[in-house]
Amino acid sequence: MSNVRTLDREEPHYFGAGPAILPTSVLQEAAYDLVSYLNEGLGVGEISHRSKPAMQIIDDTKANLAKLLDIPDTHETFFMQGGGTTGFSSIPYNLIANYAKKTGKVGRAAYAVTGSWSKKAAEEAERLGFDVDVVVNTKDIKFSDIPPYSEWKPIAENTSYLFVCDNETVDGNEFNDIPGPEYLPEGVELVADLSSNILSRKVDVSKYGLIMAGAQKNIGLAGLTIYIIKKSLLEQASDADLKALGVPLVPIAYQYPIVVKNNSAYNTIPIFTAHILKLVTGKLLEEGGLAKIQATDEKKASILYAALAKFPEFYILPVKNPRVRSKMNVVFRLPSAELDDQFVKEASAKGLNGLKGHRSVGGIRASMYNAVTLESVELLVKFVEEFGKTHA
Amino acid sequence: MSNVRTLDREEPHYFGAGPAILPTSVLQEAAYDLVSYLNEGLGVGEISHRSKPAMQIIDDTKANLAKLLDIPDTHETFFMQGGGTTGFSSIPYNLIANYAKKTGKVGRAAYAVTGSWSKKAAEEAERLGFDVDVVVNTKDIKFSDIPPYSEWKPIAENTSYLFVCDNETVDGNEFNDIPGPEYLPEGVELVADLSSNILSRKVDVSKYGLIMAGAQKNIGLAGLTIYIIKKSLLEQASDADLKALGVPLVPIAYQYPIVVKNNSAYNTIPIFTAHILKLVTGKLLEEGGLAKIQATDEKKASILYAALAKFPEFYILPVKNPRVRSKMNVVFRLPSAELDDQFVKEASAKGLNGLKGHRSVGGIRASMYNAVTLESVELLVKFVEEFGKTHA
Numbered sequence: 001m002s003n004v005r006t007l008d009r010e011e012p013h014y015f016g017a018g019p020a021i022l023p024t025s026v027l028q029e030a031a032y033d034l035v036s037y038l039n040e041g042l043g044v045g046e047i048s049h050r051s052k053p054a055m056q057i058i059d060d061t062k063a064n065l066a067k068l069l070d071i072p073d074t075h076e077t078f079f080m081q082g083g084g085t086t087g088f089s090s091i092p093y094n095l096i097a098n099y100a101k102k103t104g105k106v107g108r109a110a111y112a113v114t115g116s117w118s119k120k121a122a123e124e125a126e127r128l129g130f131d132v133d134v135v136v137n138t139k140d141i142k143f144s145d146i147p148p149y150s151e152w153k154p155i156a157e158n159t160s161y162l163f164v165c166d167n168e169t170v171d172g173n174e175f176n177d178i179p180g181p182e183y184l185p186e187g188v189e190l191v192a193d194l195s196s197n198i199l200s201r202k203v204d205v206s207k208y209g210l211i212m213a214g215a216q217k218n219i220g221l222a223g224l225t226i227y228i229i230k231k232s233l234l235e236q237a238s239d240a241d242l243k244a245l246g247v248p249l250v251p252i253a254y255q256y257p258i259v260v261k262n263n264s265a266y267n268t269i270p271i272f273t274a275h276i277l278k279l280v281t282g283k284l285l286e287e288g289g290l291a292k293i294q295a296t297d298e299k300k301a302s303i304l305y306a307a308l309a310k311f312p313e314f315y316i317l318p319v320k321n322p323r324v325r326s327k328m329n330v331v332f333r334l335p336s337a338e339l340d341d342q343f344v345k346e347a348s349a350k351g352l353n354g355l356k357g358h359r360s361v362g363g364i365r366a367s368m369y370n371a372v373t374l375e376s377v378e379l380l381v382k383f384v385e386e387f388g389k390t391h392a
Numbered sequence: 393m394s395n396v397r398t399l400d401r402e403e404p405h406y407f408g409a410g411p412a413i414l415p416t417s418v419l420q421e422a423a424y425d426l427v428s429y430l431n432e433g434l435g436v437g438e439i440s441h442r443s444k445p446a447m448q449i450i451d452d453t454k455a456n457l458a459k460l461l462d463i464p465d466t467h468e469t470f471f472m473q474g475g476g477t478t479g480f481s482s483i484p485y486n487l488i489a490n491y492a493k494k495t496g497k498v499g500r501a502a503y504a505v506t507g508s509w510s511k512k513a514a515e516e517a518e519r520l521g522f523d524v525d526v527v528v529n530t531k532d533i534k535f536s537d538i539p540p541y542s543e544w545k546p547i548a549e550n551t552s553y554l555f556v557c558d559n560e561t562v563d564g565n566e567f568n569d570i571p572g573p574e575y576l577p578e579g580v581e582l583v584a585d586l587s588s589n590i591l592s593r594k595v596d597v598s599k600y601g602l603i604m605a606g607a608q609k610n611i612g613l614a615g616l617t618i619y620i621i622k623k624s625l626l627e628q629a630s631d632a633d634l635k636a637l638g639v640p641l642v643p644i645a646y647q648y649p650i651v652v653k654n655n656s657a658y659n660t661i662p663i664f665t666a667h668i669l670k671l672v673t674g675k676l677l678e679e680g681g682l683a684k685i686q687a688t689d690e691k692k693a694s695i696l697y698a699a700l701a702k703f704p705e706f707y708i709l710p711v712k713n714p715r716v717r718s719k720m721n722v723v724f725r726l727p728s729a730e731l732d733d734q735f736v737k738e739a740s741a742k743g744l745n746g747l748k749g750h751r752s753v754g755g756i757r758a759s760m761y762n763a764v765t766l767e768s769v770e771l772l773v774k775f776v777e778e779f780g781k782t783h784a
Contacts, residue, residue, distance in 0.1 A: 009428040014438070019663065021438045024427065031423035035416065036401040041745065045613040045668075046406070046413045048746070081473045081615060082645060083660040089643035127631060128641055216660055221437040223473060223615045223662030239519060248640060249520055251481035253474060268475040268608055270615030271411065273662065276437075353433065354440070 007031050013376040015366040016354030017169055017329060018196065018217040023371050026279045033275060045272035049265045057275050058264050064281035065226070068290055071205050077228050078256070079264040079274060084195045086254070087212040087225045088121035091163065091191055092130040093250030095210070099160035100237035106131065106245050107160030110188070113137040114146050114175075115168025116360065117193060122163070129248050135162070143171040145321040149183035161189040161209055167197035169217075170358040172317075172331030172365065173324045178207060189233065197328045198226070199284065199370060201294040209233055217328075218370045220276040224269075227256065234260060284370070293370055300368045300377040301327035307384040308332055314392035315384070318361075333363030334391075340364060343387055352380055399423050405768040407758040408746030409561055409721060410588065410609040415763050418671045425667060437664035441657045449667050450656050456673035457618070460682055463597050469620050470648070471656040471666060476587045478646070479604040479617045480513035483555065483583055484522040485642030487602070491552035492629035498523065498637050499552030502580070505529040506538050506567075507560025508752065509585060514555070521640050527554070535563040537713040541575035553581040553601060559589035561609075562750040564709075564723030564757065565716045570599060581625065589720045590618065591676065591762060593686040601625055609720075610762045612668040616661070619648065626652060676762070685762055692760045692769040693719035699776040700724055706784035707776070710753075725755030726783075732756060735779055744772055 007028045014021045030044075037044035038053060047054050062077045071077060080086065092109050099107030108131040111122035119139065126132040136152040138145060155162065162184060167174040174197060184190060189209025198213040205211065210229045216222035234257045236242075239249055252258060253267040264274075284293060305325065308315040315332045319325045334340050340363055344355050357363035368377055399420045406413045422436075429436035430445060439446050454469045463469060472478065484501050491499030500523045503514035511531065518524040528544040530537060547554065554576060559566040566589060576582060581601025590605035597603065602621045608614035626649045628634075631641055644650060645659040656666075676685060697717065700707040707724045711717045726732050732755055736747050749755035760769055 005424045007424065007427050009435075010433065012433045012438075014434060016438075016440050019438055019441060019660065021434060027427045027435050027437075031426045032397045032399065034423045034426065035399050035419045041402065041404045041743075042406060042413060043401075043419050045419075046404075046408075046411055048408055049411060049614065050751075081475070081478070083473070085645045085659040086473070086643075089645060124644055128643065129635070214660065221662060221664055222441065222660040223665060243521070251478075251520065251643065251646070252516055253477045253481060254643070267477040268411065268606065268614040270613060270662070270665065272613055273615060273665075351433075359442075 011373070013352045013379055014354045015352065015368065015372065015380065017358065017365055017367040019222050020217045020367065020369040021371045022220065022276070022280065023283055026276065026283060029279055030272070030276050034272065044275045047271060049269050049271050054265070054271045055263060057271060057278050058269070061274060061278040061281060064278065064285055067285055068199060068281060069203065069205055069228070071228060074230055075205055075228050076231050076234065076260055077226065078260050079224050079226055079269060080254070080259055081223060081267060081270065082225050083214040083216065083222060084117060084193060084225070085120070087195070087214065088193060089124050089128070090250065090254035090256070091210065091212065092125040092128060093248060093254060094236070094256045095161045095189065095191065095233065096130060096247055097236035097242055097250065098233045100242060100245055100247060101235045105158055106247055108133055108156050108158050110135045110155050110159050110162040112152070112162065112164045113139060115143045115165060115171040115173055117168055117170065118163065118165035121165065121193065133159070142318060143168060143173055144319050146173060146175060146324045149179050152183065155185055155188055159188050161191045163191045163193070165193040167194070167326050167328050169196040169329050169367070170361060171319070172326045172329045173319045174326035174328065176323055189230070199290065199293065200297045200328060202290050215273070215277055219280050221273050223273040224277065229256060296374055297327055297368070297370070300372070300374055301330065303381050304330050304366060304368070304377055304384070307381045310385065311388035311392045314388055328368060330366045330368065331357065331361070331363065333357070337362065339391060346387065347380070347383055350379070350383055352383055403765070405744045405771055406746045407744065407760065407764065407772065409750065409757055409759040410761070411614050412609045412759065412761045413763045414612065414668070414672065415675055418668065418675060421671055422668055426664065436667045439663060441661050441663050446657070446663045447655060449663060449670050450661070453666060453670040453673060456670065456677055459677055460591060460673060461595065461597055461620070463620060466622055467597055467620050468623050468626065468652055469618065470652050471616050471618060471661060472646070472651055473615060473659060473662065474617050475606040475608065475614060476509060476585060476617070477512070479587070479606065480585060481516050481520070482642065482646035482648070483602065483604065484517040484520060485640060485646060486628065486648045487553045487581065487583065487625065488522060488639055489628035489634055489642065490625045492634060492637055492639060493627045497550055498639055500525055500548050500550050502527045502547050502551050502554040504544070504554065504556045505531060507535045507557060507563040507565055509560055509562065510555065510557035513557065513585065525551070534710060535560060535565055536710050538565060538567060538716045541571050544575065547577055547580055551580050553583045555583045555585070557585040559586070559718050559720050561588040561721050561759070562753060563711070564718045564721045565711045566718035566720065568715060581622070591682065591685065592689045592720060594682050607665070607669055611672050613665050615665040616669065621648060688766055689719055689760070689762070692764070692766055693722065695773050696722050696758060696760070696769055696776070699773045702777065703780035703784045706780055720760060722758045722760065723749065723753070723755065725749070729754065731783060738779065739772070739775055742771070742775055744775060
């Protein structure tokens with residue numbers, strides 16, 4: 001390595017599941033801003049989280065997300081520190097507090113367990129003392145399919161919300177529709193974890209009570225989680241009323257109304273990380289918004305799945321139903337663990353990195369978030385075909 | 393501004409209370425690493441939080457902190473997302489779960505309310521349903537002094553811990569000793585929030601059950617909080633036992649034993665932010681460690697307080713007892729709000745920024761964290777004297 005450092009880099013071909021790669025141009029701009037931002041005389045990570053330029057970053061990011069996702073006025077966007085785990089822990093406290101406000105009752109929480117993350121979310125809500133109904137659980141079939149809603153258990157009386165994880169990063173499955181009124185009774189809110197597929201396609205935000213998404217896959221660095229909530233859900237019963245009902249109280253940094261009231265600056269928002277969100281969302285808008293991204297993401301997934309399908313005995317896909325295969329995390333394994341290792345090693349020798357599967361399931365995982373270019377995926381496709389021809 | 397950007401900057405003279413300034417050399421190195429780190433082909437924010445280089449960053453930061461603070465083997469260091477608020481919310485859950493494990497009983501929590509942050513911490517523990525005893529409360533004297541321990545209420549039976557905020561950022565007071573056995577009964581753990589003065593001086597870590605400190609003042613960017621805990625306190629009663637006792641359960645991302653077991657990589661540690669911690673602590677070690685820092689920080693505080701003391705009717709210090717005046721956050725006000733504003737404005741014209749007091753108390757606040765150089769403070773001292781001569 002030369003002693004003279006620059007902000008240039010060779011474009012990486014990286015398929016890690018997250019933290020994920022970010023556009024080089026964003027990182028370069030953020031690098032300059034880290035040292036010196038606007039005319040502040042300070043770097044962007046050094047300014048006060050309550051200063052005007054910090055508030056501008058938060059407001060600009062919210063505006064970018066509103067444009068990209070066409071967020072209606074009925075919904076509010078906010079940011080909290082944390083990742084998916086903070087996200088799913090915070091949900092039952094806040095939603096059940098809202099249900100108590102609306103009805104004076106303790107609400108139930110319905111969970112669809114369709115992979116590792118929704119499983120964790122359901123277990124956490126139950127552990128914390130909430131009344132959880134698992135309405136579908138595909139663990140016995142190793143999360144290899146998502147049954148139609150007609151086969152799910154009916155939603156119980158007094159249910160506040162249904163939680164789904166729209167894309168299961170570890171297991172490689174993805175909902176390709178969302179439950180409508182044929183399954184979800186009126187008044188039961190749809191709550192979705194979109195951590196690993198937010199901004200990969202259009203979604204109709206108006207149908208969701210709450211969208212939660214960690215930033216570190218499609219949008220930015222680890223350290224921030226995005227929430228888009230129906231404003232009416234920010235109403236919560238008082239602490240005294242919740243105590244009387246026996247509902248656990250939420251730690252203050254997780255309390256959505258407080259965070260919203262402070263324009264996400266509560267608990268010292270990491271403003272450098274927010275700035276990266278702003279740059280990434282701004283770039284996505286400049287490049288044509290979600291229609292453009294969605295087309296590219298669909299193309300990336302379709303060419304990789306097509307290449308794998310050429311060697312169906314060799315590249316084994318655990319998600320059997322093509323309808324629910326993830327466009328973000330393509331999970332497969334080879335006939336032996338040795339071949340898995342060889343695949344990862346040879347791919348790496350060709351500059352294709354981050355392909356090892358999650359430690360809990362093994363095999364191979366190619367994550368193709370927004371910053372993974374079509375060119376990277378084309379190189380991977382070529383390698384998949386070559387490796388298949390040689391070893392299948 | 394020129395169109396050609398560089399990673400150079402004029403050294404700022406910035407006295408903001410946090411997020412605070414960082415050494416320019418650290419920001420420059422981090423800027424390069426953001427785009428390209430080691431030979432990974434990726435930036436440091438893009439690598440997996442469970443990868444070897446990420447674990448190395450965490451381990452190196454822990455090792456640096458162990459050297460700087462002389463952390464004994466009885467204690468464990470870990471990191472969580474969040475700031476002071478996350479920190480003080482997480483404390484009662486974890487400490488009371490440990491007390492239940494040790495004794496089978498529900499422990500009480502003692503809080504010293506000596507400023508805005510300890511007040512919030514006590515209120516939060518009580519709100520969450522813990523049994524809180526406020527053993528001293530100086531709100532009525534506007535946090536202008538900290539009475540000797542002999543005047544505090546005695547610690548109640550069955551108390552798990554005493555919480556103190558060692559330096560109150562908003563109010564400008566600082567403990568200059570810690571309660572010893574003459575006040576703290578054996579077995580009651582000392583828990584301290586050192587968010588705004590960690591690494592400003594030597595502390596005897598062995599005396600603390602738990603030290604908690606947000607990174608964004610003396611150590612790094614917002615987004616990470618440092619915990620140094622006595623290892624024996626990581627033992628916790630089971631969820632079932634806690635439920636039976638009626639002790640609230642902690643959200644999983646706040647659960648210290650889980651975080652430690654995962655070497656702080658739980659809930660996706662923001663690895664770029666951790667990298668900054670590593671660089672800052674490494675630089676402090678290179679420059680001579682805490683003895684050196686302490687001498688500089690004491691000099692900075694003494695020259696500023698001396699300058700203010702030259703105009704005692706003009707620069708009014710709310711903290712009356714010199715023994716408990718903060719070396720980190722020097723709080724004062726002028727005879728009128730107009731003069732406060734003029735002071736801030738004229739200082740800013742001389743390149744001295746970030747001097748406005750906290751919105752809840754007004755006046756002036758000069759925060760002098762580690763990255764604020766003696767040169768910056770000397771310029772401020774000069775300005776304080778000039779302004780005093782002109783207007784007093």
